[in-house]
Amino acid sequence: MNEKIAKSVSKFLSLVLRHSPETIGLKLDENGWADVEELILKCNKKGSQNQMTAELLDYVVENNDKKRFAFNEDKTKIRASQGHSISVELNLAETEPSEYLYHGTVGKFMESIRKEGLKKMSRQHVHLSKDKETAIKVGSRRGIAQILKIKSGEMFKDGFRFYLSENNVWLTDEVPPKYIEFN
Numbered sequence: 001m002n003e004k005i006a007k008s009v010s011k012f013l014s015l016v017l018r019h020s021p022e023t024i025g026l027k028l029d030e031n032g033w034a035d036v037e038e039l040i041l042k043c044n045k046k047g048s049q050n051q052m053t054a055e056l057l058d059y060v061v062e063n064n065d066k067k068r069f070a071f072n073e074d075k076t077k078i079r080a081s082q083g084h085s086i087s088v089e090l091n092l093a094e095t096e097p098s099e100y101l102y103h104g105t106v107g108k109f110m111e112s113i114r115k116e117g118l119k120k121m122s123r124q125h126v127h128l129s130k131d132k133e134t135a136i137k138v139g140s141r142r143g144i145a146q147i148l149k150i151k152s153g154e155m156f157k158d159g160f161r162f163y164l165s166e167n168n169v170w171l172t173d174e175v176p177p178k179y180i181e182f183n
């Protein structure tokens, strides 16, 4: 499999399964699932840069670096495991986090984060990770990464809810400033 093609398919799937299914006239159900046959048909109809096939979809779901997408049990449906901007109910189980989680951001957002904490911005959740390395990667998408250490254990004790996505991204609704260690 050509990795360039796989990456471009992954980007395209992120667009239609997380943000704007209407780009190709696709409808997701309330849990974010798209019908696989319909997805393939509609990708090809609107002439995305790649011919979509069941094999290509299988390959991307299996080999995607962050396991961004998942099939249902009988592989008739596919969805993004996290990262949505459109409202979907992923039905994730509430999970107790470790004492600390991490968030990667960049300097230009720091003043606002110090004031109001971490907000969901355009997504459905604030995204956190178990390890610093992942947070560095996330922050580096935008420039020089600034790593924030989140007192997730304390938040959990105080009643904040945490969810772990199928691909191991920690999700929560917000992180008020008092739970953030700024270095």
Ligand code: HQG
Pocket (backbone or CB within 6 Å): 014, 066, 068, 083, 104, 105, 106, 109, 110, 112, 113, 116, 117, 118, 119, 120, 121, 122, 123, 126, 127, 138, 139, 142, 169
């Ligand atoms: C920042 C990627 C100002 C926040 C990644 C971030 C992740 C604030 C940006 C996933 C703020 C939102 C999500 C506040 C938060 N004031 N800025 N109060 N609160 N921000 O993309 O966490 O590759 O929605 O720090 O790997 O960067 O797409 O969130 O910089 O897992 O699968 O506002 O997206 O995954 O940006 O990334 P995003 P994120 P994929």
